[in-house]
Amino acid sequence: DAPLEIAQLGNDILRRKAQSVERIDDPKIQSAIDNLIATARLKNGVGIAAPQVSRSYRLFIVASRPNERYPDAPEMEPTAMLNPGILSHGEERVKGWEGCLSVPGFRGLVPRYERIEVEYWDRQGRHNVRELSGFIARIFQHELDHLNGILFIDRAE
Numbered sequence: 001d002a003p004l005e006i007a008q009l010g011n012d013i014l015r016r017k018a019q020s021v022e023r024i025d026d027p028k029i030q031s032a033i034d035n036l037i038a039t040a041r042l043k044n045g046v047g048i049a050a051p052q053v054s055r056s057y058r059l060f061i062v063a064s065r066p067n068e069r070y071p072d073a074p075e076m077e078p079t080a081m082l083n084p085g086i087l088s089h090g091e092e093r094v095k096g097w098e099g100c101l102s103v104p105g106f107r108g109l110v111p112r113y114e115r116i117e118v119e120y121w122d123r124q125g126r127h128n129v130r131e132l133s134g135f136i137a138r139i140f141q142h143e144l145d146h147l148n149g150i151l152f153i154d155r156a157e
């Protein structure tokens with residue numbers, strides 16, 4: 001579970017469309033999940049996506065918890081989300097501050113949907129459909145962008 005090197009802005013892997021995960025029970029996928037959780041914790045991140053540790057898979061971790069940058073972040077168990085997607089969203093967008101472990105030294109005001117209905121497969125291979133809102137919805141959208149080669153600076157206003 002050694003924390004992994006985080007790709008920085010300018011690294012081409014951050015601009016690629018990541019590949020769908022075919023076999024969730026593949027030991028390579030399961031160890032990537034463990035490494036991502038360890039890396040997010042070490043870097044005090046509230047989320048992290050596989051392309052950021054140079055694994056171009058459609059996989060990220062959402063691990064919201066209060067920290068000095070986001071003191072009112074909700075607490076949740078770090079959750080691996082595989083082959084995620086947004087099924088529907090409300091009209092309302094809200095601007096909020098974001099940063100990125102791959103873009104150190106920058107923060108930006110980014111508009112995100114306030115409420116989204118999402119689907120993803122968890123690390124046990126179960127299909128999940130959930131309604132997300134607020135900061136957790138923001139993290140999901142930030143991480144989903146990473147799987148499509150989009151960074152928050154592309155959206156910051």
Ligand SMILES: O=C(NO)N[C@@H](Cc1ccccc1)C(=O)O
Pocket residue numbers: 044045046047048049052097098099100101102138139142143146
């Ligand atoms: O770079 C990442 N994830 O890709 N980590 C960001 C995630 C994030 C997302 C949305 C709002 C604030 C912060 C972090 O600072 O933990």
Ligand SMILES: [Zn+2]
Pocket residue numbers: 099100101102142146
């Ligand atoms: Zn990021």
